[in-house]
Amino acid sequence: MKTSSLSKIVIGLFVSLIIISGLAGLTPAAEQKTIILATTTSTQDSGLLDVLIPRFEKEQGYFVKTIAVGSGQAMSMGQKGEADVLLVHSPAAEEKFVSEGRGINRRLVMHNDFILVGPSTDPAKIKGVKTTVEAFKSIAAAGSLFLSRGDNSGTHAKEKAIWAATGLSPMKEKWYQETGLGMGQTLSVAAEKKGYTLTDRGTYLALKKNLGLEILKEGDAVLLNVYHVIEVNPTKWPKVNAPGAKAFADFMVSREVQDLMKTFGKEKYGAPLFFPDAGKKVEELGK
Amino acid sequence: MDLIISGLGKAFRLLLSLDQEVFAITWLSLQVSGLATIISLFLGISLGTTVALTTFPGRNLVVSLINTGMALPPVVVGLFVTIFLWRNGPLGFMGLLYTPAAMIIAQIVIATPIVTGISLAAMQSLPEKLRLQILALGATRLQMLWLLMREARLPLLAAVMAGFGGVISEVGASIMVGGNIKGYSRVLTTATVMETSRGNFEMAMALGIILLFFIFLINAVLSRIQQQTKVR
Secondary structure (H helix, E strand, O other): HHHHHHHHHHHHHHHHHHHHHHHOOOOOHHHHHHEEEOOOOHHHHHOHHHHHHHHHHHHHEEEEEEEEOHEEEHHHHOOOOOOOOEEEHHHHHHHHHHHOOEEEEEEEEEEEEEEEEEEOOOOOOOOOOOHHHHHHHHHHHOOOOOEEOOOOOHHHHHHHHHHHOOOOOOHHHOOOOOOOOHHHHHHHHHOOOOOOEEEEEEHHHHHHHHHEEEEEEEOOOOHHHEEEEEEOOOOOOOOOOHHHHHHHHHHHOOOHHHHHHOOHHHHHHHOOOEOOOOOOOHHHHHO | HHHHHHHHEEEEHHHHOOOOHHHHHHHHHHHHHHHHHHHHHHHHHHHHHHHHHHHHOOOOHHHHHHHOOOOOOHHHHOOOOHHHHHHOOHHHOOOOOOOHHHHHHHHHHHHHHHHHHHHHHHHHOOOHHHHHHHOOOOHHHHHHHHHHHHHHHHHHHHHHHHHHHHHOOOOOOHHHHOOOOOOOOOHHHHHHHHHHOOOOOHHHHHHHHHHHHHHHHHHHHHHHHHHHHOOO
């Protein structure tokens, strides 16, 4: 037994350290100072929130719990009153969300754009095609592999809207595959399988070096990717932290943050990842 | 191949430079999974021992349920714990969702059946006459339990390792109930998932290697105790 006493001391120390620190450190923060922000993966994966959230927390003394999911899931969290404020990019669903009284004070924050990417061999010959809708039609006509997010995210909603505009419904076709994954992973799948996919520019730029996928269609008005901030309606859900939600939404459209966005990502990717739009109207964008 | 080497290099650099954020993430992983394992040991060993040493109607069903529990998928546990902890859910008043405490709860649910199942098998594998013998020597019930556990400590330590291994490596429940919040509920596994989706494969590899390194360290110490007590 003697020889193992050292191990026992090590284990004993470790266990007591964990118990003591656990009791001291794991108590939940005060409720009224906590905000749950439900947002899309693109705002987190691009690193934008890592820059903004600490500033907000420092200035206003709130603690922000960022839950990065798809826009669809973010809105269903809002629908159940499980989030205080949303930062999402699925305009049609957002309008419905607000008109049903689930959210209030929907404000434009920023935009960037979606792009259609695919293998450089471009089997469906979409490079140079005039519109995105035509490009989608060519993919369908050629029966080339197309990867869909399939997860009700903002990107998925946009992709479905474009398919709807083509008048085709490829969802049951063999060449149309749903990954059910986030944007980064869907891009990796598209790269591995040499398929086409629709992506936001930010995620593509962040992953570009490992992918070998090319931008085949960009700059079309239909490809605009608009982010709004929405406060969850506190009259529906009394547990929602309304002052916190408003403070965060105000912060996102503040001059300070909007100025920050202009340069965010410029150094790393050569171009800004988001374009600030607070106070503008959606119709003015992309012109 | 380059990626594996650069990932290894990055892991060493992060460890040696005592990177603050990585250190905090690693410590939280050990804290959450350590506490969850300790609590599940109390629950699991008592439950496993009780079921092993008693007979009651429906016992076979209970044993099947425990063994099924050993295969509980972490995401399913995560989903259920989330629904219970929602603000407007049955336990919402506690305000625990998206906290490390919620992760501990989910991990207890994952680890307890594992510990229970292995302790049950461990206690049942002891010769039945041993119990009678101990009692005949005048031991109290508590003394008998203590002696039986000492006798079964080899498989019981295996239960500790299996329980800890099950929770420190899971990601499905932690990301759902913890939310992977920077500086608060981000642990090694959830950070690895995030870095992968961000395309930072080198960082993801490094975090994975650090995780494996700590699992190895802990298992090395536990194995040492286990193997040394075997050769008396």
